[in-house]
Amino acid sequence: MSSGNGQQPAGGEEAAPPEQLALMREAVRKAKAPRAKPRTWRGAALAKELPVARVLVDKGVLHLDRYFDYAVPEELDAVAQPGVRVRVRFGAGGRSVREGRREGGGLIDGFLVERVAETDYTGPLAALAQVVSPEPVLSPELLGLARAVADRYAGSLADVLQLAVPPRHARAESAGTGAPPAPPPAPDPGSWRRYGRGPEFLRSLASGGAPRAVWTALPGPQWAEEIARAVQATLASGRGALVVVPAGRPASRVDAALRALMGDGRHALLTADAGQERRYREWLAVRRGAVRAVVGTRAAMFAPVHDLGLVVVWDDGDASHSDDNAPHPHVREVLELRASRDSCAFLLGSWSCTVEAAQLVESGWAAPLVADREQVRALAPLVRTVGDGDLARDEAARAARLPTLAWQVVRDGLRQGPVLVQVPRRGYVPRMACAQCRAPARCRHCAGPLSAQDAGELRCAWCGRQETDWHCPECGGFRLRARIVGARRTAEELGRAFPAVAVRTSGREQVLDTVPGTPALVVSTPGAEPVAEGGYAAALLLDGWAMLGRPDLRAGEEALRRWIGASALVRPQSAGGTVVVVAEPTLRPVQALVRWDPVGHAVRELAERAELGFPPVSRMAAVSGPADAVTGFLGGARLPSDAEVLGPVPLPVTEAGRTRRPGGPPPGERWERALIRVPPGSGAALASALKTALAARTARGGGGGSGGGGGGETVRIRIDPPDIG
Structure with missing residues (x-):
């Protein structure tokens, strides 16, 4: 379809949504006119060969996710080659494209995708304003990859290219590059x-x-x-x-x-x-x-x-x-x-x-x-566990927040080298679990995690259904418990217990890369563990329930990944390396750590998710925004026939001054989120339906994006959300 500012999208793009039928009729009418080769623009001569440039403008909104035609002035003919950055006039005074004029509009960045001989647009084309650089930064291969990624994630091509092509730096472009070196020999295994x-x-x-x-x-x-x-x-x-x-x-x-x-x-x-x-x-x-x-x-x-x-x-x-x-x-x-x-x-x-x-x-x-x-047994450390029962009977654990076994391992390890202490970050939200067997409490309808509300109600965090008669499918128990929240402040206690030993910390404020192989206590949050020269003599993995208790489908997988990542830095068992994990030893992730069997854990998790219809066996999308906007969006979207909508449910309100997660509500706003689940084979259809619906919404002037900014009636979409708990 054409736009009122004299630019025309290239042929072969995705059809417009039904809500834009009027615009489609206008596009069909203009398409029936004979194609024209532009010769001049406002009296200026145009390129003699391939005078039409198809440009992807740097507008990350879905209803503009297509190419626009511009005329190529003769003076830009040599440098206006496919793949270069250009600047073009687009819209007028920041208004929408339909309100723009051919002569007006502000300059906007874009990429020249291709040069062609003719245009479908019947009027005079606006001309390229500037070729920013003759460097062809967008190759056909990169363009094709970016388009595939945009389609998979229901996003715009311009947004993907912002991630794929780094910002220009003129001095870097002027520096020459030599020829590639000859291939090296094949390495020894x-x-x-x-x-x-x-x-x-x-x-x-x-x-x-x-x-x-x-x-x-x-x-x-x-x-x-x-x-x-x-x-x-x-x-x-x-x-x-x-x-x-x-x-x-x-x-x-x-x-x-x-x-x-x-x-x-x-x-x-x-x-x-x-x-x-x-x-x-x-x-x-x-x-x-x-x-x-x-x-x-x-x-x-x-x-x-x-x-x-x-x-x-x-x-x-x-x-x-x-x-x-x-x-x-x-x-x-x-x-x-x-x-x-x-x-x-x-x-x-x-x-x-x-x-x-x-x-x-x-x-x-x-x-x-x-x-x-x-090989695994020869290189993995010895892993020992401390469960709830051990902590309840341990006077040292109640007084100093560390079990006796941990004190012994620290003391023995410090004789040989550094000891790593992994402490979970603050801020994990408790999930509900069976008080008897510790199995996660899940919804009978969609298998989502159950959480306790302020009024004492038990509701599903996915579909929002209230659970009034829960019982554990594993052991038949009827009692629930909420687990530990947040991190233990252990660095001061360890420093007092071992006053002659240096205590180093690694976390958000300062992440250490390496530490010497001399005796020291290294207290770290997950993912910030430094590498010790010669490996750690021992490691303590504290407050396991702080990670296992997250209301997230990946809680067990993530806890095991964090534990194995820290334990892999410890010396082998043959060299005295020991790991103590404070978590219930009967739980699957803990057993996988003891056996050092992450593959077996993942295979069993995959089988369970296949049975329950969880990702990655199914494909999922999250739609979030104000309640009315989410309801209206879902009502207008033409979802696949096999799609299942879970929710909407309220999202936690983000406090002012706190950093919100991507896709979450701005501080102080009350949002809802719905999850859409489809079986294998329907993921592409789901992404296409959501992208089409969001494009129609933004074309009508409603807020929308696959995660971008905007307030008011914004609707955000995220394909394969990492957190669906």
Whole structure:
């Protein structure tokens, strides 16, 4: 359809929603007119060949998620090439597109997607105002990937490209880049020999193969070197490699491992810590083909690596892999898309195992890459447990918040080296559980988590139904209990108990990267644990119920991932390494930690989710906003026939001054959220329906977005929400 400012969307785009029938009729009328080749614009000569530029404007709203045609002035003909950044006039005075004028409107950034000879628009086209840079930053491959991601997450192409293409820095563009170095030799398998099919995996990469593997890494620091060897094997075949890790600290470890293995100049490091100029310079080196390997954090998932042969994601369960900006793509899903689109190898590695990783193996899309049980037992620390009964009988635990066993392990460990103490963060919300067997209390209708309301009612956090006659399906019990909330302040108590020992802390205010191998107490929040030289002599994992008690589908999986991540930094049992976890020993995540069996835990979780219709077996979307807006949106959306709507239910009100989670209500506003669940095979239809409905809503002037800002009657959509508890 055409827009009133003289710009025309390219043909072949998604049809307009039913609410815009009038505009569609106008578009059909204009389309019947003969196509025209623009020759001049306001007296200025246009390009003689391909005088029409199709531009994607930088407007992250769904009803403008299409290309617009502009005329190419003759003086811009040479530099206005596909992939460059441009500036165009769009709208007028900030008003909507339909109110704009051809001559008016403010300048807006965009990308020139292609040059064509003709336009469907019958009137005079507005001309490109400026080519910002002749650097073609948007390749056809990156454009296709961004479009696939936008469609999967019900978002706009412009929003995805904001994540995929870093901001321009003129000085970085002016710096030249050399030719890529010759491929390195294939590496020795090294510590990959510890895994049954490890050497075979490297040989396949070096010979140009595209194996897909879910890799359960052994405890210890060798994981970074093992990733580096996989990258070298891929480079040896003449192809490129991409590694995405959750944070700057693991990125630095893989960076150091690659330098030690292959030397400088063979890879780029793409992290936010590098600064805008350096990051853009490194990104340009990748785009120009001067560097064939990339290591980086979340945004690097879109890095334009030439001849991509391998994509790697480390620790896919880390929340940092899910982007907080619309449309909230997840690194694992994007790299799966890249592996399929580019027919390249895929490696998902972690000390633990997510349910999604287990599903990749069960479906046959990827193969398991694991070590045998002898290797695991040889390298894992001894894990001991302290349950509720032990704490109730322990005088030391009641007086000092630490069980006697923990005191003994700390004392013995400090004779050998540093001791790690993992303390959960504050702010976890209690979930309800059976007072007898501790099984989570779930709704009989949708299996969502039950929570106690202010009035004493028991309601489902997903569908909002009240539960008046709950009983435990596991043991038949009728009594419920709420578990521990928040973190124990243990650093002061440990300092008083061991006055001659240094106490270091690592958390939000200051995250330590490494600590010496000398005796010390290191108190850390989950995910901020520093690496100790030679490994920790012991570790305490305190207040297990603070993580297990979260009202979240992933509570058990996340607790196990955090525990294994900390325990993997501890010395093997043969070297005296011991871990004490304060949690009920009969619970599945605790047993998985004791046996060091994250894969078995993930497989059992996957089977339960399949039975109950939970993600990732099903696909889910969250729709949130003011109550009337959510109700109206759901009423107008043409959802798939097999979609099930759960809720809406109220969301917790965010207090002023606190940072809200993406997709949550602004401080002080009362919002509701509905969950939409579809069976396997209907995920694409659900995303398309939600995107169409939201595009129609925004075209009518209503607030909407796949997670963006806006107030009033805003409706936000998130596909595959990470927290559905």
